[in-house]
Structures are given as C-alpha cells and as structure tokens.
Amino acid sequence: MTETLVSTKQEPKSEWFDNFVAELRVHELALETNTASEEVRSFYETIFSGNVDSMALMNKLHIQKHFIGKIIVDYVKIIQQNFPLKLAFDYNDSEVLVWAEIPNDDEVIERNLIMAEAKINAKYHDFGYDMTTTLVETRDQLSVPNHYQIFID
DSSP states (O other): OGGGGSOOTTSOHHHHHHHHHHHHHHHHHHHHTTOOOHHHHHHHHHHHHOOHHHHHHHHHHHHHHHHHHHHHHHHHHHHTTSOOSEEEEEEOSSEEEEEEEEOTTOHHHHHHHHHHHHHHHHHHGGGTOEEEEEEEEGGGOOOOOTTSEEEEO
16 A cells, blocks of 8 residues: 555656545545455544644554564665574564674674674665664573564574
8 A cells, every 4th residue: 555655766646646546536446336455444444533743653553564674674684694692572662672692702794793783784774774783692591571573593
C-alpha cells in the first residue's frame, strides 16, 4: 500500500497522483466488498475513526518498522565479512540494540562491530534512531537476554 506513496524521479507528479487515486479506488472497492486485507481494513478504520492519537500511533509503528528494518539490513551488510559467533537484536522507540558474542580477544571482529555501529549511527541519527552494541566474549559465558531476537546462534 505505501509503495505508491513514494514518488520516483522518472514518474511525473500527475502520473503519481493518478496512480494514488486509482489505488484509493481499489481500496474503496475492496472495503465495500469485504475483500480488503486486514492491514488495509485496519488502516482505513483508523483514519475514519478520526482519533488523532490512533492515527499518530499507526504512523509511528509504520515509521518504526521502516527504519528498524533498514537499519538491521544495513548493519548485516556492513558486518558480513566478520560475523560474530552470536548476534541478536532488540529495539525500542529510538534505538536498535545489538547483542554480539565474539571469540576471545578477536580485535578484528570487535573493531568491525564498533565501526558498523558508528556507520549506522551516522546514517540514521538524523531520523531519530541510533544503535547500541553490547559485546561479550566467549569466555564471559553469558546467554543472549530473553528480549533479544536471535539472528545468529
């Protein structure tokens, strides 16, 4: 649904508006015939309710999903040559939390993870998101905290 809201450089504004209105009409028909997806139905119910708080929350969740996904993909691309032994993620309203277990005294991976965090922070800080990394070594014998989502175990 949101893909059509992004204008591309090749697409003239009038074509973008035509496509946008066409998608609205498709959604209108889907809602009228009860064939709309749960996501589309929920989106319009929130809009039609007029509840500004609900609309703001919906917007926040969509924005968060967008940026958190991009941050994790970018981070994994940056560290792809030097993955830690264990890698897990968590997030809150303004940051992505990384849990990384590395081999004992592996300064190369440690440096790479610190640099990856710095690159992510440089790219996404202006959008209100930062990254914080917790590094542990194998000898620390610490488990990944329960609230993290394991990426590599």
